[in-house]
Amino acid sequence: MRHVSQSPYAEILGDRLDQLHPHLREYFSSLPEGHIGIGEGTFSRVGTPRRWLWPLLRPLHERSVIYAGWQLSVPFRVTNRLIDGRVVSEREFLLPGQGWTMRDAVSVNPHGRLVDELGESGVVAASFAVDVRDGALRMRSHTVGIRWGSLRVRLPRFLSPVVDLTESFDEVIGRQRVLVTMELPLVGRIYEYAGDFSYRIEEKKP
Incomplete structure (x- = not known):
């Protein structure tokens, strides 16, 4: 009998x-x-279509957190692995003339909150409130922190972006939909991605 580990979700x-x-x-x-x-x-x-944000987002782009640019109709592939109770994911964006990969790891912290560590070495971490509405998963960030060397610095609310995620299933097209937005106080939306995909579970190749 195959062993099945529980996911943080x-x-x-x-x-x-x-x-x-x-x-x-x-x-x-x-x-x-x-x-x-x-x-x-x-x-x-x-x-984001706001070009003035691209240089500001570039350090996070280089650490595999968010894409510093704006593209439409981008093919992608996500690979999920369940490792010691953490969902470790890689999202490969097949951008024109180049590729870029977003990396993150989702777990439950000692306080019982869902935490997503994004980028190389978990340079950004966000804790989320999680809910189910009309069969869809809804998540909204509660706190956001940045790793500075060996320290984790929690951003004050007036500087902290609010991240919203919705995962749903579209019966009409028979595919899963994902929508992620990031809003910054006094600035508005600074990042987003939205799309649909098919999903399967397969045996790892040796």
Whole structure:
């Protein structure tokens, strides 16, 4: 019998996991040992059209946190692995003439909150409130911190971006949809990506 580890999403949601659309329940529940999750689809938009933000976002781009630019109709591939209770993901953006990869790891912290560590060495970390609405997963950031050397600095609310994520399933097209937005106080939306994809679980190759 294959061993199945519980995902951090399942740990946080508890009985609410059953309120998710069946396809999302599979996506957020668990992965059998020796298997990975593969999603392939297209982002209708990614980044920010505000060009003046691109140089400011470039350091995070170089650390695999967010894309510093603006593109439409971007094919992508996401690979999910469940490692010691953490969902470790890589999102490969197939950009025109180049590739770029976003990396993150989701876990439950000692305080019982869902935490997403983004980029190389978890340079940015955000804790989230998680809910289920109409079969979709909704997440909103509670706190955001930045790693500075060996220190983790929590951003004050007036400087902290608010990240919203919605994962849903579209019965019409038979694909999963994702929408992520990042808003900064006094500035407004500074980053987003939205798209749809198909998802499958397959055995890891040796």
